[in-house]
Amino acid sequence: MLSKRSKEEVVLLMLCSLSIPSILPFGVYRLFQHNWISAIVDLLIVSGILCVMIFVWRTRRIRVAGIVVTVFYSMGMLVSVYLKGQPLVYWAYPTMIAAFFILRAKEALAINTVSLLCLIGILHPVMTVLNLSTLVVTLVLINLFSYIFSDRTSLQHFELNQQAENDFLTGVGNRRAFNRQLQAICAKQELQGDTCLLILDLDHFKRINDQFGHMVGDQVLKQFCAIIRSRIRATDNFFRYGGEEFVAIANGADSIAAARFAEELRVMIETAHILPNYQVTVSIGVAKRQIDEGAEAWFQRADAMLYAAKLSGRNAVRVAPQE
Numbered sequence: 043m044l045s046k047r048s049k050e051e052v053v054l055l056m057l058c059s060l061s062i063p064s065i066l067p068f069g070v071y072r073l074f075q076h077n078w079i080s081a082i083v084d085l086l087i088v089s090g091i092l093c094v095m096i097f098v099w100r101t102r103r104i105r106v107a108g109i110v111v112t113v114f115y116s117m118g119m120l121v122s123v124y125l126k127g128q129p130l131v132y133w134a135y136p137t138m139i140a141a142f143f144i145l146r147a148k149e150a151l152a153i154n155t156v157s158l159l160c161l162i163g164i165l166h167p168v169m170t171v172l173n174l175s176t177l178v179v180t181l182v183l184i185n186l187f188s189y190i191f192s193d194r195t196s197l198q199h200f201e202l203n204q205q206a207e208n209d210f211l212t213g214v215g216n217r218r219a220f221n222r223q224l225q226a227i228c229a230k231q232e233l234q235g236d237t238c239l240l241i242l243d244l245d246h247f248k249r250i251n252d253q254f255g256h257m258v259g260d261q262v263l264k265q266f267c268a269i270i271r272s273r274i275r276a277t278d279n280f281f282r283y284g285g286e287e288f289v290a291i292a293n294g295a296d297s298i299a300a301a302r303f304a305e306e307l308r309v310m311i312e313t314a315h316i317l318p319n320y321q322v323t324v325s326i327g328v329a330k331r332q333i334d335e336g337a338e339a340w341f342q343r344a345d346a347m348l349y350a351a352k353l354s355g356r357n358a359v360r361v362a363p364q365e
Contacts, residue, residue, distance in 0.1 A: 050104050053143055058095045058111065061140075062088055080125050087118040108144040115140060116157040124164050134161060134181060139188055147192040154185050209282040211260055212267040220281035220289050221337075227291070228337040238300035238330045239344040240290040242270070242307070245323045245356040247286035254317070265316045266324075270307060297330045297361055304328050304359045312357060323357035330364065 047055075069084030094111045098104055119137045122130045138157065141150035158181055165174055207219035215223075227237060244250075244266060251259040263286065270290070274280055279291040290307075292300050304326040316322040327348030331340050347360040354360070 047102070048104075051098060051102060054098055054104055054108055054111070055095060057140055057143060058091045061091050061115075080122065083118060083121050083125065087114065090114045109149070112141045112144050112150065112153055116153055120157060120160050120164065123161065127168055128165065131161070131165065131177065135184060138181065138185060142188040142192040147189050147196065150192065151185060151189050158182070158185075212263055212282055214267050214271065214288070215279065215281035217281065217283050220283060223279055223281075223291060224337045224341070227331070228335070228340065235294050236296040236330060238292045238295050238297065238328055239340055240292060240300065240304050241283070241327045241344045241348045242288045242290065243325050243348055243352070244286040245325055245352075250317070250320070250322070253320075258317070262316055262322060265314070266311065266322070269310055269314055273307060273310060297328070297364060300328050300330065301359060301361045304361075308357065308359055325351040325356045326359045327351055327362075328359065329362035332364075
């Protein structure tokens with residue numbers, strides 16, 4: 043269903059859907075007027091747009107499709123202006139604006155710049171310098187405003203995604219970011235090297251909140267994250283799963299390396315003296331991803347190891363056995 047598709051797919055499909063009824067009537071009218079060349083151009087544009095829609099609907103590959111449909115729009119507009127002259131130049135405005143909805147700002151600007159140069163070459167012999175200059179200036183302004191709007195929108199979208207996937211207190215990735223990363227790893231058909239999941243839980247964190255207050259508890263969480271982030275590699279990922287529970291994904295680490303890594307983290311927290319006269323400790327469960335293992339099963343095995351670490355008295359590391 044359309045509602046389950048990405049926003050990029052929806053935008054591209056909607057633009058194509060709107061373009062067909064906008065162009066098709068002109069093609070049919072010119073066909074009945076025996077204006078064969080213009081009719082063929084219009085019908086080819088409609089056919090091309092329809093093919094792109096079918097391709098995107100079936101494959102969901104919008105990157106190439108977006109470039110193809112934009113180039114197709116631009117070429118159709120240029121051919122129409124070449125055949126009919128100045129009366130059809132107004133198609134340049136929606137064509138160039140549509141490019142910024144389909145492509146990245148720089149890509150749209152590049153294609154529109156080439157189209158504008160071609161347009162100048164086509165219209166120069168049939169328009170006065172003043173009229174052509176007015177047309178060029180308005181098209182340049184439209185592209186400039188569209189570029190600024192598209193670029194700012196993309197930047198805001200990126201910033202919103204960053205905020206939506208960062209924990210507001212600690213600054214590490216949140217549960218949403220973790221779920222997305224875990225699903226991406228498990229979506230791969232084959233294992234891309236060893237990957238281990240570490241679930242870390244601060245021991246008796248409720249006691250810290252009860253004894254020192256929630257503000258101190260927040261500071262403990264921040265310092266805990268700072269210590270962990272100072273040790274993990276650039277290739278690893280670290281997230282706050284919820285409350286005092288955190289998750290690390292150790293890429294390229296087998297069970298032995300991950301167990302050694304987890305033990306090092308445990309010792310770092312134990313010896314960090316995060317709170318005066320109170321020892322903060324952490325329990326850690328570790329599980330290496332197995333072949334064809336789904337995200338939920340993988341997480342449950344690591345969580346079972348965390349539970350085992352807590353049952354053993356906390357401040358411990360437990361590693362899931364390999365099956």
